[in-house]
Amino acid sequence: MTVKHVRELDRVVIRFAGDSGDGMQLTGDRFTAETASFGNDLSTLPNFPAEIRAPAGTLPGVSSFQLHFANYDILTPGDAPDVLVAMNPAALKANLPDVPKGATIIVDTGDFTPRALKKIGWTTNPLEDNTLSAYKVHALDLSGITMQALAPFELSRKDASRSKNMFALGLLSWMYGRSIDGTVTFLREKFATRETIRDANIAALKAGWNYGETTEDFAVSYQVKPAAMPAGTYRNITGNLALSYGLIAAARQSGLPLFLGSYPITPASDILHELSKHKRFGVRTFQAEDEVAAIGAALGASFGGALGVTTTSGPGVALKGETVGLAVSLELPLVIVDVQRGGPSTGLPTKTEQADLLQVLYGRNGESPVPVVAASSPSDCFHAAIEAVRIAVTYRTPVFLLSDGYLANGSEPWHVPDVESLPTIRPDFATELNHDGEGERDFWPYLRDPETLARPWAVPGTPGLEHRIGGIEKLDGPGTISYDPNNHDRMVRLRQAKVDGIAGVGELEVEDPSGAARLLVLGWGSTYGPIGAAVRRARKAGHHVAQAHLRHLNPMPANTGDVLRSYDRVLVPEMNLGQLALLLRGKYLVDVVGYNQVRGLPFKAEELADVIMEEVGAL
């Protein structure tokens, strides 16, 4: 038996790539689960086509899953893979430009036929020419070895080769010292009713592990020790799952039944799927006939005293706009979740972008102020959801909660909170007459709380508080129809003042360890990780850089202007063409500088660090 060496590493980025049908997302998910329970910090980036099964073996059909794991706290899924696992020629060709020289490539040679190569425009075999000479290449017939390993199962060729992803997972698990026990349990549950498939997959997984252990092709395995994390219970979680849990938790903390109205749309659908599983928490999910009905039903449920929520992506927000305006006018709690994706129109359904900021702020008729909360990491979606609900319920207003494709599908370890520590949200339903009318007490549905400017939420079933509300302008106080010019002016300003005055937004906190920074890097949403990683790099290189991140986009923290003005230069990286920058310039008259990419992918820390260091250098 070969002597095997174990080499220790701080961090590794692995990318699994294959055909859409090769099971790369599952492979990545399982490797992530094993890595999470091993105790590494990690961050993931799934990347898949919008087509369910694009033609096999083609470049558009390539699906990938990137995982960054380390023995310290990391912020991004990594700029470039240290290891690429390519399950076919198309996966190799599509991902090769991202792989730095010297990196490791494990490639399944099973499908490197002249026909397959021709399909993707390769006239010679890259395994035989100099294409891969700069890489450490392990060229293995994964398909063939898997089929040999599964010979006793007498599966069809097609079924046997389907397990090659488990073989690859086993091999990589050996290479990085991950246990495969969790995956064995997972496969037992997943294929509980299909014994042969179950056993074949487990056999392929183990064969992959053993292949690494015994073959001379792999002389070295690697160790990435667990990361130091604060004491507590952890789990790995994606943004969509964390957001779903946040909504359930907020419903529980407010004592309101959760009602989700939703229409399937990528990348938000998983929230609908997830919430539909939790009926025993009193969660009602309604798959509507369209986006408009989805938000309409949620608003109707809110009128009835539920926590009305609708989940969608940018195109859905466009359709819901009129109903959001109605909710602004009705002044009822409502949470609209926008999991942003590349636009305009259908755009890039499975890719990330943060170009809906101006749409959610201003994409309605009339003066229609809506609070906006943005999550900054997959696990932060949990807390951002609770915050969105807090504002919606306390201030009787629709609230936009922004996530994006990167947060939705990406994952990271999450320090699971103690539910006792979660904030309480108080609906404070109106139950009493609230106004001295002519000779008798009556109920004014638009008599505002002097502190919050919120109106009373009186739900049907409350005797004596019968009232009518609608989209027509209402008289300040009584809430009856009013076309009076001065009243409209007053109501427009009141609705604005209510949103502007939302409490609990907090100060914009700046992280500037040296205290000597003249450059501030300000971001919002999912760029938190890449900006943080880039700022770290710049600091490591000896530069003084301050970082701040906006969670509340409307209203912004009260000190935002002061913070911006206290730096010589403010850099605002965004995955759009400068939407926050436009707001900051307009609102605070500060000449912020944008750094903008709309490539459907998160920023790379290295690129961003270069930009930051350039900006520092120019000061």
Added chain:
Amino acid sequence: MTAPVELGRPGLAGVPTTDVKQTKKDFTSDQEVRWCPGCGDYAVLAAVQGFLPDLGLARENIVFVSGIGCSSRFPYYMDTYGIHSIHGRAPAIATGLAASRPDLSVWVITGDGDALSIGGNHLIHALRRNVNLTILLFNNRIYGLTKGQYSPTSEQGKVTKSTPMGSLEAPFNPVSLALGAEATFVARTIDSDRKHLTSVLSAAAAHRGTSLVEIYQNCNIFNDGAFEILKDRESGDEVLIRLTHGEPVRFGADAQLGVRRNPSTGSLEVCASDDPGVIVHDAAADDPTQAFALSRLADPGTLARSPIGIFRQVERPAYGDLMAEQLDEATAKQGEGDLQALLHGKDSWTVG
């Protein structure tokens, strides 16, 4: 008279009642009614306010939801809970409300433009789902609030502000549409026939699931006399077919006409009242074929031979009830949700 089967009032099951005697005044808000003088909407409002006390429901558990249009101002005039929403969306909003609050009696007020044009999608899906709603569709065959454009129920060739050379479009028959959309309760009535209107409304409220009531309603400003042929005492008896469950379908001043099935085409046709083939109206029939055929009798232009009454009333579980059952079933099987356990999940690990 029109209730096909005495079923009590399943549509209102779960809605709290009151022993306090109610009157029309209890349902009349302090808002001045602002429809045009002579509008058919007044008659419907009076009928609804007059008939609601008969139900004996707790007033605070009644909600009227409307869209946009003249008729959609209706909720403002009712002293109940109400939402005047946006164009076409009332069925969607009411769906969320009714599905989450089984203790409410939810009414949708809509018009031919609101329900069949901009809101057509929501209407058919509410009917298909059988949400426990009573939908009053005020059909005046014109756009009133926007001052006189043709609507999806206007007759082809109609000259309006937006169709100076005549409308090019074939109209919807709302009853046919509702039957095609799997509706469990479909009826038609006329604004000016208070007695018939009230009896249909009463049956609609009693029905569990979505009840669609098309109300022929006169817009005396932009489409005056659209239903005159049906209201005229002399012509009315010749052209109006009053459907009664379990009774032969006969009409005419002296009930001299009947309706029979043409054996070769299967469609319905007018015949002499003593024709042995005169059909018997069965609103409770599982198969909607005959109800649909009845809805096709009316001339789409003149509305001659319009049946009124309940076309169809069948039992099918209401959407909200099924939803509540699933919640109960999940809780019974898995126990009440434990938030901390949910957050921990199955694959958590502990540090420290």
